[in-house]
Amino acid sequence: MADPVIDTHGLAKRYGRTDALIDLTLRVEPGEIFGFLGPNGAGKTTAVKLLLGLARATGGSGTVLGAPLGDRGARRDIGYLPELFRYQPWLRAREVVELHARLRAVAGGEATSDVGGVLEAVGLADRADDVVGGFSKGMQQRLGLAVALLGGPRLVVLDEPTSALDPVGRADVRTIVRRARDAGATILLNSHLLTEVERVCDRVAIVDHGRVLASGRMDDLLGEARVRLRVTDLAAADVAELRRFGRLAAGEDGWLTITGIDPARIPDVVASVVGAGGRVHAVESGRSTLEDLFMRLVGSGSGEAAA
Amino acid sequence: MRAIAIIARLTIAEAARRRILWVLLALTLISVLLTSWGVERLVSIARERGNASEIEIQVGVSQVLILIAFMFSFVLAMTAAFLGAPSIAADLESGVAHAMLARPIRRADLAVGRWVGLVVIVIAYAALSGFLEMGAVRLISGYLPPQPLAAVAFLSGQAVVLLTFAMLLSTRLPAIASGAVCVVLFGLGWMAGVFAGVGRFFDAGPLVVAAEASRWLLPSDGLWRGTIFALEPAVVIAGMETVGGPAAPANPFFAPTPPPIEFLLWSVGWVVVVLTAAAVSLARRDL
Numbered sequence: 001m002a003d004p005v006i007d008t009h010g011l012a013k014r015y016g017r018t019d020a021l022i023d024l025t026l027r028v029e030p031g032e033i034f035g036f037l038g039p040n041g042a043g044k045t046t047a048v049k050l051l052l053g054l055a056r057a058t059g060g061s062g063t064v065l066g067a068p069l070g071d072r073g074a075r076r077d078i079g080y081l082p083e084l085f086r087y088q089p090w091l092r093a094r095e096v097v098e099l100h101a102r103l104r105a106v107a108g109g110e111a112t113s114d115v116g117g118v119l120e121a122v123g124l125a126d127r128a129d130d131v132v133g134g135f136s137k138g139m140q141q142r143l144g145l146a147v148a149l150l151g152g153p154r155l156v157v158l159d160e161p162t163s164a165l166d167p168v169g170r171a172d173v174r175t176i177v178r179r180a181r182d183a184g185a186t187i188l189l190n191s192h193l194l195t196e197v198e199r200v201c202d203r204v205a206i207v208d209h210g211r212v213l214a215s216g217r218m219d220d221l222l223g224e225a226r227v228r229l230r231v232t233d234l235a236a237a238d239v240a241e242l243r244r245f246g247r248l249a250a251g252e253d254g255w256l257t258i259t260g261i262d263p264a265r266i267p268d269v270v271a272s273v274v275g276a277g278g279r280v281h282a283v284e285s286g287r288s289t290l291e292d293l294f295m296r297l298v299g300s301g302s303g304e305a306a307a
Numbered sequence: 308m309r310a311i312a313i314i315a316r317l318t319i320a321e322a323a324r325r326r327i328l329w330v331l332l333a334l335t336l337i338s339v340l341l342t343s344w345g346v347e348r349l350v351s352i353a354r355e356r357g358n359a360s361e362i363e364i365q366v367g368v369s370q371v372l373i374l375i376a377f378m379f380s381f382v383l384a385m386t387a388a389f390l391g392a393p394s395i396a397a398d399l400e401s402g403v404a405h406a407m408l409a410r411p412i413r414r415a416d417l418a419v420g421r422w423v424g425l426v427v428i429v430i431a432y433a434a435l436s437g438f439l440e441m442g443a444v445r446l447i448s449g450y451l452p453p454q455p456l457a458a459v460a461f462l463s464g465q466a467v468v469l470l471t472f473a474m475l476l477s478t479r480l481p482a483i484a485s486g487a488v489c490v491v492l493f494g495l496g497w498m499a500g501v502f503a504g505v506g507r508f509f510d511a512g513p514l515v516v517a518a519e520a521s522r523w524l525l526p527s528d529g530l531w532r533g534t535i536f537a538l539e540p541a542v543v544i545a546g547m548e549t550v551g552g553p554a555a556p557a558n559p560f561f562a563p564t565p566p567p568i569e570f571l572l573w574s575v576g577w578v579v580v581v582l583t584a585a586a587v588s589l590a591r592r593d594l
Binding site for chain 1: 317324403407
């Protein structure tokens with residue numbers, strides 16, 4: 001197995017009397033999109049700052065790209081979009097990216113990264129010569145993404161990358177993130193926008209009160225697939241027949257739920273019902289969502305964070 | 308070094324783009340024009356009336372020039388304090404620094420780069436305003452101070468001291484607080500110089516010790532005295548000592564001697580130590 005891109009053990013951070021992070025044990029493998037989830041104040045941004053060396057851990061240990069946390073050489077291969085994506089408002093978009101290309105090259109190499117290419121990738125090619133101070137929040141966030149993707153980093157850390165974007169912008173970010181992964185980058189996506197994470201991440205960790213509550217592959221965490229059908233005119237024997245597809249539960253108003261079904265067999269269920277003379281009024285496939293899991297783990301007290 | 312150069316250039320470009328440099332330049336030109344006009348009027352009137360010798364006119368001009376230098380030193384001190392105060396704090400508050408410091412640069416590079424850029428700006432401003440003013444006065448009255456280069460150097464040194472101190476504060480305090488503290492201490496430092504002179508005249512031992520100590524703790528006033536000395540013709544020094552006797556050094560616009568070499572070395576060391584402290588303070592804090 002390849003060396004992990006991020007590997008932390010019991011990482012902790014205390015600010016005065018406040019524990020921002022108590023026990024962060026995390027392993028992010030190369031080439032995956034890792035979702036880091038939690039309500040506001042869970043410790044997500046603190047964790048990111050520790051990983052980048054912007055803050056010092058008060059406990060635990062860890063490595064990023066095989067180097068100790070905050071290692072200067074390793075930072076050359078990290079792209080970072082901060083939560084407070086603010087860039088010099090008096091610079092033009094192209095100049096911001098060029099500045100970061102030069103700062104990146106301080107650790108060696110040339111500052112000839114594809115500035116135009118990253119601006120194009122985030123949809124800012126036609127605004128490259130505009131001053132950043134005139135940008136909307138969404139455009140500044142896109143600029144931040146361009147800065148983070150500059151030079152094809154091995155690790156891209158995105159702290160709430162879609163917080164200021166409209167639905168089209170969010171879809172764009174998903175595409176950009178997947179492209180970066182396909183180009184070989186590992187992505188740490190820090191977010192409380194659960195649907196975003198669910199759509200794009202391979203694995204997730206859910207944190208709250210500075211601890212990891214659950215982590216794993218999305219499929220494992222979200223559990224079994226299920227299908228709900230509203231069916232009428234189906235004999236009881238034929239209903240029972242549906243048990244061969246999974247665990248069957250009958251609800252009110254003709255709703256049937258089959259849990260543990262192979263999603264590929266959902267058309268067979270419909271065919272079976274229709275074949276037995278039943279009428280199918282609705283079919284809803286799915287499984288428990290990330291939001292279900294999140295709410296179960298974090299609790300309704302933090303419900304405001306679950307978007 | 309590469310990172311320091313990048314940040315220094317960025318700092319100068321920021322001052323130019325945000326029109327700070329151009330506003331300073333315009334204000335300097337206006338100040339030089341107005342003060343030169345004032346000097347020209349005084350000199351013309353004195354010459355027309357014919358009741359003052361040319362030496363007396365030159366002495367008078369030298370004293371007016373010291374007062375003009377004081378105005379520039381005050382403006383320069385404020386400029387240095389308010390350029391240094393947000394230099395780190397504003398970037399931390401806005402989040403601009405976070406993206407930059409996640410790059411493979413040292414935090415010290417950011418602090419020193421910022422410092423170098425701002426030092427270039429304040430020295431350019433001191434040189435421009437100083438030489439323009441002295442040139443204009445020379446044209447009008449024929450008077451040139453004995454050490455124009457040294458005067459500008461001391462003026463710049465005072466600004467660099469305040470700038471460096473403001474930057475140290477800026478690594479821990481918000482920009483406004485850093486600027487305010489720096490301005491208050493600049494004023495106190497100047498007053499300490501006055502108290503030291505008066506205290507010596509009255510032989511007030513503890514007052515002299517306290518005032519002297521504070522002048523060494525923040526060497527801006529000591530450097531201001533260097534500016535005065537560089538602007539004083541020998542005849543003024545001799546005259547003041549004759550007329551004022553032991554009270555002469557209490558005058559905040561008179562310096563009987565140049566700052567001792569120990570003080571100049573101390574000032575250079577002070578800037579190095581405070582700048583290092585700023586770099587360490589930034590490096591040690593959580594962002």
